[in-house]
Amino acid sequence: MIAINRRQEFFPGLALLVLLVVGLLSLVVAPSSRAGSSFDSSSWGTQQFYAYLEQQGFRVERWQRNYDNLNNLKSKGHILLQISGRPIGWPPPLVEWLAQGNTLVRFYWHGEPTAAPFETRLSMPQGNVLVETRRRVPVRQGDRPLLADDYGWIVYLRRSHSPPNHEQRILGVYPWLVANAYGGETGLANFAIVAQLLQEVVKPGATIYFDEWLHGYRQRTPEDVARGTVPQTLFDYFSRTPWLAVGLQLVLLFFFLLWQQSQRFGSLFLEKEPVSSNSAAYIEALAGVLQRAQQRQFVLKQLQDRLRYDLAGQLGLAINRHPPPKDAELIQAWQAATGRSPEDLHDLLGVIPTVDDSQLLRWLKQAASVLQALKTAT
Template identity: 30%
Template sequence: MRLSRRNFWFLAIALGALILITLLAAPQNNNIRNGSTYSRAPSGYGAWYAFMEKQEIPIQRWQKPLEKLPEINNNQPTNTPTTLLRINSGFGEIGMFPQERRWVEKGNNLVILGLREPVTEASFTTRQESAFGKVTISTTRRRKELKNIEERLGDRFGAIVWEKKLGNGKVIYATTPYLGANAYQNEPGNYKFLAELVSEDSKLILVNEYIHGYKDKETIVAENNQSWVSYLAKTPLFPAFLQLVFILLILILANLRRFGQPTKLTTSSVNNSEAYIQALASVLEKAETREFVLETIGKEEQLQLQKALGLGQTPVAKETLVNAWVEQTGRKVTELEEVLQIQSKKRRPSEQDLLNWLEKWQKIRQEIFNFR
């Protein structure tokens, strides 16, 4: 069907308005604030920053681009070693910025929290021993390759915090972005351990807040002194503009020619098995033969559980089934005995009793699934 000129422009304007409304009404992504010392959320570092100031440790928030780091533009080794703390990076080790590498090689230190490493079989939350007490770690990620690095914190699954020399400086990595987060205010070992990492061999500590979207006045003025084209390219409006252009091109082509023959809609096929089950369930419900349903489903559920426990397909004694269930899952005996006793009673259950019984079987199946 060919579009008239009036309908064509009406559709184009409607699509453009829809994209614009979506951009303006969509909730902002707050993930960039994770790890910020300005944040009071559990993932923020406001409490740790206050802890450092209370200890009178020289620490500042860095709200400029990396190319503005102290002494980064000269080729001489630094006389005042500085530590830059980058939190919640989400990168692999190759994600270090070139400016950071050059700066570290001059004799400075870089601490990166939240390095992307492979997931291991370690428990998600562990308490690691350190010289400052227990350090709570909430991640299963570990560094397994320990060649040419010094492990600062780890377990049998690999390193959690490690150090690597780079020129005259060093880089300290951690697989968790929450080492000193607000959520660990009651874990003094975490705050002291992180304080030691950023303080050693350093006269000043800078926390990179620029990556969290915070900029000082000088940076804002410098970045705003640019053309509207370069500004637009850094905003969500630019990809929206590209999408609008793409849609307009499609509409133009669709108005000039057709993209093939129309395809007839096919009716969806009826699932005979599902229809039969629903019809049978309706008949059983009207006949109120709940004891038949209890017996039939109970035997099948018992057989499926038996096979899941590795007891084969030949029916076994209930005691054998219960013992295998307890041994393999570690759950209570009463959980399984209760559902088996209900289906063995020779009385008609109420509809609510039947629903409760089916729900208990569902929980038992879920326990087997989680165990496997």
Template identity: 30%
Template sequence: MKTNNNRKIWLFGLFFIIILIIITIFVAPNNNKLNRGSTYNRNPDGYGAWYAYMEKKGTPIKRWQKPLEILSNKESITLLQIYPNNLPSALINKQKDWLKKGNKLIILGVKKSVTEANFTTLHDYKLGQIKIETKRRNKEENDTILGDKFGAIIWQEKIGKGQIIASVTPDLAANAYQDNPGNYEFLAKLVTETGNPIYVDEYLHGYKDKEVIEKEVGGNIFSYFAKTPILPIFIQVLVIIIVLIWDKNNRFGQIIKLVKPSINNSSIYIKALAGVLEKAESSDFVISTINLEEQKQLQKLLGLNDKSLNSERLIEAWGQQTGQPIKELKSIVKVAEKKSKINDASLKKWLEKWQEIREKINN
């Protein structure tokens, strides 16, 4: 039984580990990448600390959790997009019509070529040095805001009444740079210098307003989970529930058949005989039989197995070994020798005295 239980535990553990590995390989990495740059993310690659920094400064900033098509109706705003994966620069052209209306777009994480620049570089800024960790640079001719001899790190372009600012690094003011105030203040300057209302694109990271979710998936919550970072947690909880249900139904291991209780014929016979003797009022026979058996057991306890002793010799041997008065044992044996009938209460008391005799030997 114990072996089967151990086998069941090992099967549970192995099954659960396999499921977690599958989730980690195929689901978790994608969602972790999607969450990179989100203001909801408290990990080193998130922007939760910078968002809190802006709120502490008293700068109005809102999270945008709707499709950009809806945002296209708004004019004279600043939109910050932090791409979890490097954005091909060709995709920026899609926003040009919206930018011409006087809007400002700041994109962190535009894919450019790798150069010979050091991975970590420091750049002077009036409110503290700006720390950059990437070898990518924009070598094209542009209006550079921040750069070095290898090319632009952050650059800008005027488009009609609007403006676009792009950065090769998505981690300009990530949580990992909380000890670099220059990074936080530099990004704050970029988003506030025009005085427009500021929005941070969280729809990009899979976060959506309630009405958007209902419209997209028709109230199907599982479809929503499949598109958000909540999916790994949801799947793990579901797996745990399934395993627990499976365990309660005992589906692992071989089926254990119920064993029929064995019939104790000796016990049945003794009980039947006792009933007959009680009805026949044969207490004298019961006492005589028990007395003989008790004397045999007493003789064994005294270590006299190889000798056949009569009642008197047994009583004397008991007195010598225990140091107890022999009249106590004599009175018990005498009840059996009289062969007279006694009531149930007296019979019970007589049996208790035999028990006391045995206990005195054990003590």
């Protein structure tokens, strides 16, 4: 009887713990709404591009108000720049503002997957433009390509010719075209190309507004506060409710109660689940982060250190001695053991200024050949 009571006290606590873990996981896995913001200094923010436009003499500001306030701008011909990895809608006030002769520049996921390579470098007069997506937009009559390759359009101009509309929209299939990851010392011309596109459509005295309202940065008027606090419509009420999180928790609670009611008082026998490799998952996640951050030089440095360690161990040199064996000592010992040219090992341990994926694969093949030669010789 005491065991049964303890079991009844244990299950509610376990259910609460499961719901808490699911809620935390949903927050971690959900994509960040800040990506693409000019306030964001991470790899996928646009803080560097905002500063670049200021340096080039553009008038830039951050838009942090409701789209209803766009129509309060006195002059026309302005540009609203929207960058987001999430779906973006078409609010009626924004469409009305565009019809007055303003321009929308929007970089977001759309288009269709093609046979294009995931990493494409386009050679332009200003330099190379890096695009990391297979998505393209097919040729469409009435639109004009601004950045394209043999597989389709990457950035294009869509203009309305129906009076009284004079709106024009510049749309890109890749959200991170001007992200911080492509600025700085990368040597890429992504910033320069997009700045030139903006220069062609911006009117004298007009302003380029970075849409920060889209990313959750708010500068509200008293009317905005009242509108945001009280739902205006039934749809507005439902849109503010996190139904996905609520639904997941209800489903988990239902299955938990179903499982609890179907248990016997005897011992529970469960099949053994296959053990997943946490190390492999960690390595794959780290590799994905390094690939997105373009840290190939860092990867090469780690591989070279590992090669030095393996060579020292197979050649019988002290692995943990201080200081460790120098490259010249490793090369001399390897040449004596294998009889091969020291240039083969010198190229692997030397400094490589620029590294791409093909060079990394070639380095790995040469390193395997060097270790195999030593293994055969000994």
